[in-house]
Amino acid sequence: MKEVFLPGNLEELWRALEREPAPRPYCGGTDLLVHLRSGKTDPDALVCLERIPELSGVREEEGGLWIGAATTHARLLDDPLVRARLPLLARALSTLGSPPVRNMGTIGGNICTASPAGDTLPPLYALDGEVELRSRDSSRRMPLRRFITGPGETALRPDEILAGVRVTPDGTYNVHHFEKIGIRRAMACSIASLAALLRVSSSGEIEAARLAWGSVGPTVVVSGEAEQALLGKRLTRDVLEDAAERARKAVSPIDDVRASAAYRREVSGNLLLRLMEHRPL
Amino acid sequence: MKPSVPEIGRSLRRADGPSKVTGREKYAADHYGEGLLWAGVRRAGVPHGRILSVDTAEAAALPGVVAVLTGGDVPGTNRQGIVHKDQPVLCREKVRHFGDAVALVIAGDRETLAKAISLVRVRMEPLPGVFGVDDALAPGAPLVHEEWSGGNVLLRATIRNGEAEKALEACPVIVEETFEVPPQAHAFLETENGVAWQEEDGTVVLVVSTQAPFRDKWEVSHALGLPWDGIRVVGPVLGGGFGGKDGATVQCLLALAALHAGGRRVKMWWDREENFLAGYKRHGARLHYRLGAREDGTLHALHCRLFYDTGAYAHLGGEVMALGMEHAGGPYRIPHTLIEGWCVYTNHPVAGAMRGFGVAQVSFAAERMMDLLAGKLGMDPLELRKRNALRQGDRNCAGVTLTASTGILECLERIGGHPLWTGRETWKGQAGPFKKRGVGLAAVWNAMGYGRGLPDSALAKIELTPEGRLRLYSGVSDMGQGNATAFVQIAGHILSQEDETIELIQPDTARTLPSGSSAAGRTTYTYGNALIPACEELRRRIVGRAALMLLVDTLDDLELLPGRVRHPASGREVPLSVLAATMTEHERICISQFLMPVVREVPGTGKEFRIGFPHLFFAHAAHLARIEVDELTGTIEVKDWLAATEAGRVLNPQGFEQQVQGAVAQGIGYGTLEEVKLREGRILTPDFAAYILPGSLDVPEIISLVEEVEEPTGPYGMKGVGEVGANGPLPAIANALADGCGISMTRAPLTAERVLEALRRKGTPGAGETS
The missing domain is CATH 3.30.365.10 (Aldehyde oxidase/xanthine dehydrogenase, molybdopterin binding domain)
Structure with missing residues (x-):
């Protein structure tokens, strides 16, 4: 039996976190419970962040959106603000797990698990998401790209929790593209994924590009080289092939039971070719 | 679909539908009992190795542990297998795959069981492994079964008709290719499980998720040296099988555990990981x-x-x-x-x-x-x-x-x-x-x-209960494929009774009759063929008894209807409940056997x-x-x-x-x-x-x-x-x-x-x- 704390507000949370040894925070538990069962992780006690109202919900703030860490994927998918302003994230969320997993799992959990296969991460990287970290005495912000330091590793301090993520969408992007390759068509862990934001002018010129790949490196992979290769060009096969070749150089995938590194490298580039479908008519 | 007298060739509501969707149907996994014990297996954890020692002392000393058994504790041949008896219940000398069973632990609860399993100390000398067809057939390959005369070849066989090699040379068009297919898992929902106990008279009873309850009796009897008639196997409906529960899974292990449980019920239920590791x-x-x-x-x-x-x-x-x-x-x-x-x-x-x-x-x-x-x-x-x-x-x-x-x-x-x-x-x-x-x-x-070579037989049994309802004794498991529904359909059709009124008894070696395994696409064919004459005989007996009761001297003048027999000419009827009460058990039960035809030439x-x-x-x-x-x-x-x-x-x-x-x-x-x-x-x-x-x-x-x-x-x-x-x-x-x-x-x-x-x-x- 394990002790599980269920704080109903931040004060109760801070008190729980001050215990020795500190209980391990979790939110959703769709990853943690699997590891508890297998014995891969075995903390003495847990503290659940799901019942703290301050950590949930979506609101407009500073021209962007603030998303509480404890907000479930299902709730985000239903949220009109997310659907209207963050279609890239919404698309990724719709491929995440299954309805039961989306009902339990949270965006904060997905971020703190820091798996390269986390489905919300490539869109949040492409959108330049910023995390908000809080402890009893402090509050700080940090770009998501800096927060995640390695597979399963973050810059979270022991006394801190992830309170939320802030995204300021640039409304001028007019292509929002997300694709995930899994072994089956739903309820599948990502083999490779691509999140892409493009601003394509009415004449077909790419004016801005943000690209992020999941599952093809220790953390989400971004490639300024591949982005650069698109700027000022059109969404033609040759242009995308060129960017694809750069992407294949930028990624550093591994072999695992789902796919080989070679396959992941190949499709990391191939996925860019799908952007041809977004050419202005 | 409303209750009706089933017709052949028309869809019938599944006999197990209502009980399954309402959760009333009891699978083997739903069986527990007072003072339940849990049994589990210490698995090899290496693909091939010689067992140097199995130290059970620490595990046995853990509070809550009832027994820790090893290969030496298995009475009988310690060998299982449907055709070749080459699989130990608990390995004694060596292990041959990762999931081989090395020790059996019985404990009062699942946590203690898991702990005790981890405390069984196995010392193993690793042996070089055989990891595929090429390894197995390589000259000088390590032997998986040293005692087997065929080396690593279990069976080498040839089918030859005409002169293929010569005929191929004469073919104007030839295609050639080599294909590979991997192992596939059955992935049934209900993983391997059962409950067993020993009754006061020594009988070992198993309630187990199995496709072959009657064969299980032979397996347990042979492997553990128990008298064949001292074993009873009850086989409820299965949460899937697809072949993976045709053969011993938990049976011999559970029966062995029951022998050491002092009459208490022992449950073994493999989790999904164990299903992958040790299942077929x-x-x-x-x-x-x-x-x-x-x-x-x-x-x-x-x-x-x-x-x-x-x-x-x-x-x-x-x-x-x-x-x-x-x-x-x-x-x-x-x-x-x-x-x-x-x-x-x-x-x-x-x-x-x-x-x-x-x-x-x-x-x-x-x-x-x-x-x-x-x-x-x-x-x-x-x-x-x-x-x-x-x-x-x-x-x-x-x-x-x-x-x-x-x-x-x-x-x-x-x-x-x-x-x-x-x-x-x-x-x-x-x-x-x-x-x-x-x-x-x-x-x-x-x-x-x-x-050919293995008689494909079933014995069907149908009863008119003393209350005048039909009770059908199925001797062959229904793992979800719907054979039990087909049996109800056949019985209801021949005996003109509504499907819902027919009671279905699932396989139980003490109540139903040997009817082979639920396998080989033979279930409804063989059992159905046995059931038809049994039902026809019962129909003749019911109508014959009604003739006596209604003083009608030709059977053709009587109509068998749901719950009653009617004499249309006079409008007189006799309810089956009344009729059945006048019959002895011998009259109310009909049994028939069918043996599948085989190739003659x-x-x-x-x-x-x-x-x-x-x-x-x-x-x-x-x-x-x-x-x-x-x-x-x-x-x-x-x-x-x-x-x-x-x-x-x-x-x-x-x-x-x-x-x-x-x-x-x-x-x-x-x-x-x-x-x-x-x-x-x-x-x-x-x-x-x-x-x-x-x-x-x-x-x-x-x-x-x-x-x-x-x-x-x-x-x-x-x-x-x-x-x-x-x-x-x-x-x-x-x-x-x-x-x-x-x-x-x-x-x-x-x-x-x-x-x-x-x-x-x-x-x-x-x-x-x-x-």
């Missing part, structure tokens, strides 16, 4: 084919060399391979065949029975060969199949003259006339950017019954098969797959499915369709996703996060066409339909890939990665349009 699998295989034809497409000669990896123990390995060999040529006339088989021991998980028993493997090869041949001849693949399709009276690839119903040609014709086939070129032309569409066929068959080949060869009856099917391939990722999307199936006449259209649908879904998994991956004997796909089954989005709408060809020996003309559909998807999808993308895949499953690699090698330009 479909055989992985390598299949080498050479097929020759005349210029007009007439098949002339076939030479195959088939290698089946049976893993650490025989289970039904030899019989699985035998059935594969019997079907190796597909449902076609081939005058000259040489089919060679090697079934080998390795240090892999134990392979055994699974839906499509050896045939799913060869169907991939045989049907790819047909398309390769069609390509070489420039012939339409459907025409090539129709030209060579077996008809009644033909000799099949095993040299058996087909005397029973044979409907493969009719199935192919149904496919050929369907818009999904005739409209295929238009459909293929409508693929979007980066997509390629292909359409593939497969013609498949699957034998029914045990085959056994071909003079395949002499190495002791049992299970050849077969008299076959179900047939033609499948059509329409797929779309993504050229950027290699992903296959199965868009449409058409299955035309011939399995005699249909008793229950809904049940028939469910079997087709389930088999196609499982076959799509086998074709595109499922693979038990192994590295040096260790399973790399140990759970459902890594072993990927198809979901609802991976299975398209399946159109099932029924081609009824009466089988005169079948109950109401039927044959078993459960297995044949599983053989079609892999080859149909592979053929669709070849059609759409021009790639010839030889390794299953057809994963996106393998497809993309094949596309890359072929140098496909990629995009479906220009930039």
Whole structure:
């Protein structure tokens, strides 16, 4: 039996976190419970962040959106603000797990698990998401790209929790593209994924590009080289092939039971070719 | 559907439907009991090793532990196996696969059990492993079973008809290829489990999730040296089986635990990881084919060399391979065949029975060969199949003259006339950017019954209870396939009683009669054939008794109706409740046996098969797959499915369709996703996060066409339909890939990665349009 704390507000949370040894925070538990069962992780006690109202919900703030860490994927998918302003994230969320997993799992959990296969991460990287970290005495912000330091590793301090993520969408992007390759068509862990934001002018010129790949490196992979290769060009096969070749150089995938590194490298580039479908008519 | 007197040929509500959807139906896993103990197994954890010592002291000393048993504690032969008794209940000298059982622990609760299992200290000297067919057959290979006279070859067999080698030389067109298929997991929902206890008179009772309760008695008796009549096996409905519960799983372990539990109930329930580790699998295989034809497409000669990896123990390995060999040529006339088989021991998980028993493997090869041949001849693949399709009276690839119903040609014709086939070129032309569409066929068959050498028998029992209701004693398990519903349908139909009023007793060796295993597509055929005369006899007795009571002197003047017998001329009736009360037990119970007919003219080949060869009856099917391939990722999307199936006449259209649908879904998994991956004997796909089954989005709408060809020996003309559909998807999808993308895949499953690699090698330009 394990002790599980269920704080109903931040004060109760801070008190729980001050215990020795500190209980391990979790939110959703769709990853943690699997590891508890297998014995891969075995903390003495847990503290659940799901019942703290301050950590949930979506609101407009500073021209962007603030998303509480404890907000479930299902709730985000239903949220009109997310659907209207963050279609890239919404698309990724719709491929995440299954309805039961989306009902339990949270965006904060997905971020703190820091798996390269986390489905919300490539869109949040492409959108330049910023995390908000809080402890009893402090509050700080940090770009998501800096927060995640390695597979399963973050810059979270022991006394801190992830309170939320802030995204300021640039409304001028007019292509929002997300694709995930899994072994089956739903309820599948990502083999490779691509999140892409493009601003394509009415004449077909790419004016801005943000690209992020999941599952093809220790953390989400971004490639300024591949982005650069698109700027000022059109969404033609040759242009995308060129960017694809750069992407294949930028990624550093591994072999695992789902796919080989070679396959992941190949499709990391191939996925860019799908952007041809977004050419202005 | 309302309660009704069942009719043959009309859909009937599943007999187990209401009880299952309301949760009332008790599976083996739902059985607990007062003062329940838990039993669990310490597994080998190495693929091959000599046991130096098993120290149980620490585990036994843990509070709450009742007993810790090792190989030395097993009375009897300590050997299990359906044909070959080569599998220890608990290993004594060595272990032969990762999941081999080394010690059995009994404890008061599951936490203590898990702890105690981890405290069993096993010292093992690792032995070099045998990890596949090549390892097994290499000169000087380590031996999996040192005492076995055949080295690592469990069975080497040959089917020879005519002069294949010479005939191949004379063929103007020859195709040759080697195929590989991986082990597949049954992935039933209800993992292996049971509850056992010893009664005061010494009887050991097992309630277990099993496809063969009567055979289990023999297994337990033999392995543990218990008197055969001192064992009772109760077999409730199963939460899936697919062949994986045909053979000992928990049975002998549980019976052994019961002997050490002082009369308390002991439960063993493998979790999913243990199911993957220790449960049976479909055989992985390598299949080498050479097929020759005349210029007009007439098949002339076939030479195959088939290698089946049976893993650490025989289970039904030899019989699985035998059935594969019997079907190796597909449902076609081939005058000259040489089919060679090697079934080998390795240090892999134990392979055994699974839906499509050896045939799913060869169907991939045989049907790819047909398309390769069609390509070489420039012939339409459907025409090539129709030209060579077996008809009644033909000799099949095993040299058996087909005397029973044979409907493969009719199935192919149904496919050929369907818009999904005739409209295929238009459909293929409508693929979007980066997509390629292909359409593939497969013609498949699957034998029914045990085959020669093992009597395929059932004993049916039907009772009119003293209260005047029907009670049906099924001796053969229902693992979800719906045979129990068919039994209710037959009894209700003959005895004119509403389906809901018929009480169904599931297999119980103390109450029902030996009726064989739930396997081999034989369940409804054999038991149904036994049930019909039993029900007809009971009907005569009921009406005869009514005649006495109503003073009517000809039986023809009486009508048997739900709950009563009526004399229409006078309007007088006698309720069954009144009638039954006047009958003795001997009068109220009818029993009848049926033995499946067998091939009379056994071909003079395949002499190495002791049992299970050849077969008299076959179900047939033609499948059509329409797929779309993504050229950027290699992903296959199965868009449409058409299955035309011939399995005699249909008793229950809904049940028939469910079997087709389930088999196609499982076959799509086998074709595109499922693979038990192994590295040096260790399973790399140990759970459902890594072993990927198809979901609802991976299975398209399946159109099932029924081609009824009466089988005169079948109950109401039927044959078993459960297995044949599983053989079609892999080859149909592979053929669709070849059609759409021009790639010839030889390794299953057809994963996106393998497809993309094949596309890359072929140098496909990629995009479906220009930039």
